[in-house]
Amino acid sequence: MTAPKATLQFHQLRSGYEADKTSALTEALSQGQHLAIKGASGSGKTSLLRVMCALQPAQHGHIDYQQHTISVQNLPWWRRQFCYLPQEPVMGANTIAEVLRLPWSLQATDKPSPSDEACQTALASLNIQHNMNHDVDTLSGGEKQRLAITRALLLDRPVWLMDEPTSALDAKSRDSLMTLLKTLPIIAVSISHDPEWMRAASHTFVLGDHHE
Ligand SMILES: Nc1ncnc2c1ncn2[C@@H]1O[C@H](COP(=O)(O)OP(=O)(O)OP(=O)(O)O)[C@@H](O)[C@H]1O
Structure with missing residues (x-):
């Protein structure tokens, strides 16, 4: 039997700093998938990513990785599963x-x-x-x-958590990074304001004003 693919699941996740008090992230990602998060400045994107990195507590919800709920007990293990790019x-x-x-x-x-x-x-x-x-x-x-x-x-x-990884990149470097990410056996979560980057992601989540 082959091992199940690594899965990262967010269940009704909130940092508590969301501008839209009804926003919560629920998503399941497997290896090769990329969730891109967008939203207006101050909508709470960085705070949500910091919750994923266990740099601040969730106000609501939880995260599962490989069928384990992230908690104080397994934080050292979780911290070795991801790269955080602030x-x-x-x-x-x-x-x-x-x-x-x-x-x-x-x-x-x-x-x-x-x-x-x-x-x-x-x-x-x-x-x-x-x-x-x-x-x-x-x-x-x-x-x-x-x-x-x-x-x-x-x-x-196996997991990359990226806060605006292309903010200082030109279009060519951004495109190379998008191509590179697709070749890696990782689960990626990113924050971006770039429509091309958002389009290339397999999953998207919008924080704040859903009509922007
Ligand atoms: N520790 C904190 N104490 C008080 N307010 C906070 C704290 N962390 C975040 N905030 C507030 O929560 C809101 C969301 O901040 P956050 O940095 O998550 O937004 P963002 O969507 O990433 O913004 P940007 O796109 O400008 O980086 C902001 O109004 C911010 O000032």
Whole structure:
């Protein structure tokens, strides 16, 4: 018998910071699927994503992953299932090599640290041309965003939770990221204001004014 595909389920999930007090997220996602969330500024998108990341408690509802309800007891396990890409990419180190290996230096993963070759392959897939010793302070906003995505790629986790991952990307980089995401064996949840990005997602959820 083959193992069931990983499933991520949201049941009537609310952060409590939704502008629309009736909004709640109910959705079931399997590997290869992508839920894109949109809504006006202040509608509560980031707060909902932070609930998914267990960075703040849900006001209502719960999350199941692989038939386990996320709770205080299994939080360490849940935290190792996802990559969180916040709105402002966190570099956390000085050079590209250090930034890419940050999760390993923080012992956030038990997997072996990626080789230089693996880092270079991942950098190339996000079209980052700089060498590994390059100072990240000199990178553009879009390059930092792509570097954070490169790190997520190396971390190789089954769930990606992304807060406006394309906000600093041009259309070409956005399209490459959409293509890349479709090739990965992951469940993706993202926040976006970009109609093209929303169209490419398998599932969408609108917070706030449903007539926008
Ligand atoms: N910890 C908090 N304490 C008080 N208010 C909060 C807190 N977190 C969020 N809010 C408020 O909840 C509302 C929703 O915020 P949130 O950041 O989730 O919105 P958003 O839809 O992601 O907005 P944007 O598109 O501008 O990033 C805002 O009015 C915000 O000020």
